[in-house]
Amino acid sequence: MSVRPVVLVGPTGAGKSDAALEIAAAHGATVVSMDAMQVYRGMDIGTAKVSVEIRAAIPHRCIDIRNLDEPFSAADFVAEADAAASTGPVVLCGGTPFYLRAWLCGLVPAPPVDLALRAALEALPDPHARLQEVDPVLAARLHPNDRVRVVRGLEIHALTGRPLSALHAEDPHERRDAEVIWIDRDDLYERLDERVDAMMAAGYLEEVRGLLDQGWSRELKPMLSLGYRYLAAHLAGELPLDEAVRLTKRDTRHLARKQRGFLRSMGFFPRTDVKETAARAFLQGR
Numbered sequence: 001m002s003v004r005p006v007v008l009v010g011p012t013g014a015g016k017s018d019a020a021l022e023i024a025a026a027h028g029a030t031v032v033s034m035d036a037m038q039v040y041r042g043m044d045i046g047t048a049k050v051s052v053e054i055r056a057a058i059p060h061r062c063i064d065i066r067n068l069d070e071p072f073s074a075a076d077f078v079a080e081a082d083a084a085a086s087t088g089p090v091v092l093c094g095g096t097p098f099y100l101r102a103w104l105c106g107l108v109p110a111p112p113v114d115l116a117l118r119a120a121l122e123a124l125p126d127p128h129a130r131l132q133e134v135d136p137v138l139a140a141r142l143h144p145n146d147r148v149r150v151v152r153g154l155e156i157h158a159l160t161g162r163p164l165s166a167l168h169a170e171d172p173h174e175r176r177d178a179e180v181i182w183i184d185r186d187d188l189y190e191r192l193d194e195r196v197d198a199m200m201a202a203g204y205l206e207e208v209r210g211l212l213d214q215g216w217s218r219e220l221k222p223m224l225s226l227g228y229r230y231l232a233a234h235l236a237g238e239l240p241l242d243e244a245v246r247l248t249k250r251d252t253r254h255l256a257r258k259q260r261g262f263l264r265s266m267g268f269f270p271r272t273d274v275k276e277t278a279a280r281a282f283l284q285g286r
Helices: 016-027 052-057 074-085 097-105 115-122 127-134 136-141 147-160 164-169 188-202 204-213 226-235 241-265 274-284
Strands: 006-009 030-033 090-093 179-182
Touching (some): 006 016, 006 097, 074 090, 115 127, 127 136, 136 147, 147 164, 188 241
Parallel strands (some): 006 090
16 A cells, blocks of 8 residues: 655645655655745745755755746646655645645646737736636636736636636546645744745845846746745836835735635645644555
């Protein structure tokens, strides 16, 4: 019998990575990052990656496997996670909702990319506002800055005449047999503000400057994420630094609220017996 995977979910900044390291060390497991931005090389401070030294001691997947201009999809994540699980116990850890849904419930059949249609949708002045009109359920789950997924939702609606959220609701796949543990904190928003301050002190601005100096465009999907977009705007002379930090904190709190809402919609609830539950899950699968 294969070992049941453990999946640590919850809002950003809740302490999932620390818990994953403890659990993986105790059970000889591989940690699979379920964070859409940690796959990109050079985005270390702003994505709160664990250090290279820690990764040398505890095996990790889905970290530093793409350049900023290379795509990484939910299907790619599923393939990586399944490959890791085929070799032994795994701890999936992160807060990207579409990776969780894709791995846990299966990928929804969808039409292939229509490049001409996509270009037209990307040219809309406010794609998220349009998504709110045609698929309000999906729009509520996506941050307006998540332009790639917003445009994909619009594209699928245009090609099929149906909201992507409805396709998800009709998805016939059964959930995988996995132990999903929601980690959360009562003081999360204060913790998030403190984490952004700590990132700035650790060189977040210099990290963004370095990526721009390497020639990476501000319009690339990774560079549009959370603080990267605002710090890049500051470096371009478009925002004062204190405003860039304020907006980063604001959007991080917004992201946490959306992550919580998504997990509630999936039927999960916060747990406090994290390590005990993980240990039982691994033992049950042996």
